[in-house]
Amino acid sequence: MKITDLRCAVIGKHPIVRIVTDEGLYGLGEVESTKSYLKPWVLHFREALIGEDPTDVERVMLKIRQRGSFKPYGAAVSAIEHALWDIAGKAAGVPAYKLLGGKVRDKVRVYNGSIRRKRTGDRPEDYAADVKWMMEQPQNFFMIKQGISFHSNMKDTIEGFHYGVTQQKAGYHGAMDQGMISERGFNHMLDCVIAMKEVLGDKVSLALDCGPGWMLPDAIKFARAVEKYNLMWLEDMLTGDYVPWVNPQAYRELTTSTSTPIHTGEQIYLRHNFKELIETQAVRVIGPDPADIGGIAELKWVAEHAYMHSILMAPHGVANGLLGLGALINVCATLPANYIAFEYPSASAPWWEDLVVGLPPQIVKDSMVDLLEAPGLGLDIDAEAARRYLREEDAGFFD
Numbered sequence: 001m002k003i004t005d006l007r008c009a010v011i012g013k014h015p016i017v018r019i020v021t022d023e024g025l026y027g028l029g030e031v032e033s034t035k036s037y038l039k040p041w042v043l044h045f046r047e048a049l050i051g052e053d054p055t056d057v058e059r060v061m062l063k064i065r066q067r068g069s070f071k072p073y074g075a076a077v078s079a080i081e082h083a084l085w086d087i088a089g090k091a092a093g094v095p096a097y098k099l100l101g102g103k104v105r106d107k108v109r110v111y112n113g114s115i116r117r118k119r120t121g122d123r124p125e126d127y128a129a130d131v132k133w134m135m136e137q138p139q140n141f142f143m144i145k146q147g148i149s150f151h152s153n154m155k156d157t158i159e160g161f162h163y164g165v166t167q168q169k170a171g172y173h174g175a176m177d178q179g180m181i182s183e184r185g186f187n188h189m190l191d192c193v194i195a196m197k198e199v200l201g202d203k204v205s206l207a208l209d210c211g212p213g214w215m216l217p218d219a220i221k222f223a224r225a226v227e228k229y230n231l232m233w234l235e236d237m238l239t240g241d242y243v244p245w246v247n248p249q250a251y252r253e254l255t256t257s258t259s260t261p262i263h264t265g266e267q268i269y270l271r272h273n274f275k276e277l278i279e280t281q282a283v284r285v286i287g288p289d290p291a292d293i294g295g296i297a298e299l300k301w302v303a304e305h306a307y308m309h310s311i312l313m314a315p316h317g318v319a320n321g322l323l324g325l326g327a328l329i330n331v332c333a334t335l336p337a338n339y340i341a342f343e344y345p346s347a348s349a350p351w352w353e354d355l356v357v358g359l360p361p362q363i364v365k366d367s368m369v370d371l372l373e374a375p376g377l378g379l380d381i382d383a384e385a386a387r388r389y390l391r392e393e394d395a396g397f398f399d
Contacts, residue, residue, distance in 0.1 A: 001025070001091060003049045003060075006080070008042040009394035011386060012349050014321050015039045015076075018397060019083040021054060027086030028381065029079030030323035032291055033348040034072075034173045041076040049080070054087040057297065065270070070244035071292045072174075074269035081295025082327045082377065089376035096330040096377050100300055103333040107368040110344040111143035111207070113318040122154040124188075124195035131196045135204050139364035143205040143232055143341065146196065148189050150177050150213035151236065161185035164213070174242030178213040186218070190225055197229045207232040207263070212240040216250050223258035232340075233263035233285045233314070240264055246273055252282040261285050266316035270294050271301045278302075278309050285340070289316035291324055296331035307336040320345040322356040325363075326377035333371050341367070355386050 005020040013033035020026050031038055045064050052060045061081055068077035089096040097103050112134055120126045127146065134144050148154060155161050155177050164179015181189075193208070200206055208231060214222075219237040226234075238254065239247050246268060255262045261284035268274055268288060277283060286306055290299045303313045313335060317328050328342045344364060347353050358379040363369055372378025383398035390397060 001053055001055060001087075003052050003054050006043065006046040006049050007397050008039045009390055009397040010036050010039055011355075011389050012352065014348065015042055015079070016323070016381070016397075017042055017079040017083045019049065019054060019080070019087060021087060025087050025090050027054065027083035027090070027376065028323055028379070029082035029086070029327070030291070030321045031075045031079045032072075032319040032324070033321060034319050035075050038072065038076055041073065042079065045076065045080060054084050055091050057081065057084045057088055060084055061295070061297075065294060068269055068294060070269045070273070071242055071267035071289075074292045074294055078291045078293065078295045078298075081297065082290070082323075085296060085327075085330070086376035093375050095371065095373055095375060096296070097333040097371065100297065100331060100334045103371060104336070105333055107370055108329055108332045109142070109339075109341040109367055110364060110369055111145060111314070111341045111367070112137070112139065112141040113145045113209075113343040114346040115139065115344070122152065122157045122192075124191040127192045128195040128199045131204075131206070132199050135200065138362070139344075140366045141204065141344075141364070142367040143207060144200070145207040145209055145235070145343065147209045148192060149181070149185075150211040151209045151241070154185075154188065154192075158185055158188050161188070176213055176243065180215050181218045186222065189222065193226055193229055193231075202230075205232045207235060209235045210237045212236050212238060212243050214238055216254060219254050220257045223254065223260040223262065227259050231260055233261040235263040235287065236266070237262070238264070239267075241267055243267055246277055248276040248280055248282040251277065252280050255281065255283055261312070263287055263314065266292065268293060271298060271305065274302045274305070278306050278311055281309065281311070283311065285312040285314055287314050287316045287343075289320070290327050290331055291317070291320045296327050299331055300334060303335045303338065307338040311338065312340055313338045314340040315342040317343045317345045319348065322347055322352055322359065323377070323379055323381070326358070326372055326379040329369055329372055330377055344369075351389070355381050355389075357382055
């Protein structure tokens with residue numbers, strides 16, 4: 001089998017990768033909805049892939065892996081890798097998880113980071129009402145993740161929140177504010193945590209997506225202040241979303257200063273950049289994204305290494321879309337006992353549910369998702385339904 005073409009179309013906000021072969025099989029991969037601009041970067045790899053056997057996934061990846069980078073530029077490589085596994089599974093007639101070593105669980109636990117409504121504001125009572133609404137959703141999620149601090153609007157809406165420079169209409173996703181947090185800002189965050197925990201109790205766990213942007217002294221002080229609330233983790237306080245470095249030394253100082261679990265990793269590309277973070281016990285939880293780290297095999301290698309160092313694994317995935325959900329389900333079925341849950345990516349637009357074939361009517365039940373048993377990543381796109389969303393330049397995407 002040989003690859004004859006690599007195609008990419010932006011459907012809605014997601015660049016969708018389609019790898020075509022001379023035997024009629026094709027594979028699909030999906031880039032996050034926040035990265036519509038990456039289509040040219042995907043197509044940059046076309047000449048490198050044509051003529052290769054897509055079922056030799058690692059051999060193909062050796063040609064392109066070094067051309068990716070930290071979020072967002074690992075996304076093109078990652079989506080191509082997903083499409084290769086999709087073809088490999090279809091060629092073998094088995095789900096991709098069988099090719100990754102086989103399943104260790106029959107259902108995969110997920111948490112809620114994507115099913116939400118617009119919050120009424122950034123006051124403690126607004127946060128309390130928001131988590132109450134999320135608790136009442138039919139998926140019955142065991143855990144909710146909420147954005148606070150630099151990963152929320154409160155950095156703009158709470159007067160005098162911090163002493164750093166504030167981005168003004170940066171114009172792109174991932175612009176970072178950074179600076180020392182004021183006493184007013186600190187107390188406001190704490191009040192929001194208290195309000196949410198009063199609603200959630202011990203029935204639903206709470207994690208906080210915090211940054212990046214914190215200075216280390218503030219991070220230590222806050223992590224200690226919330227210890228009694230038994231949070232699942234504090235995420236990306238020092239580095240994280242769209243930050244192209246890791247800073248394990250600072251994370252280790254934060255981690256060793258508190259009993260509150262510290263989490264990072266969604267922006268990190270390749271296992272090499274997790275090495276020091278894991279081996280120095282710099283965090284308690286890592287959260288690589290299979291659509292940014294370099295693919296699902298890359299994520300599994302990192303998970304196994306973290307397992308040997310007693311570090312927990314909770315993959316990121318909030319904007320990965322429904323095809324991205326297929327990739328998450330397949331790899332997380334194979335992960336070791338350090339796996340907690342992955343961040344469930346719901347459809348970025350309601351019509352996606354009409355386009356993606358292979359999902360049950362209710363995807364999440366009691367915070368669990370069934371494995372996909374169709375060959376490859378288990379999902380497909382209804383080409384006829386999708387054509388109405390194609391741009392004129394992508395008219396031949398499904399041919």
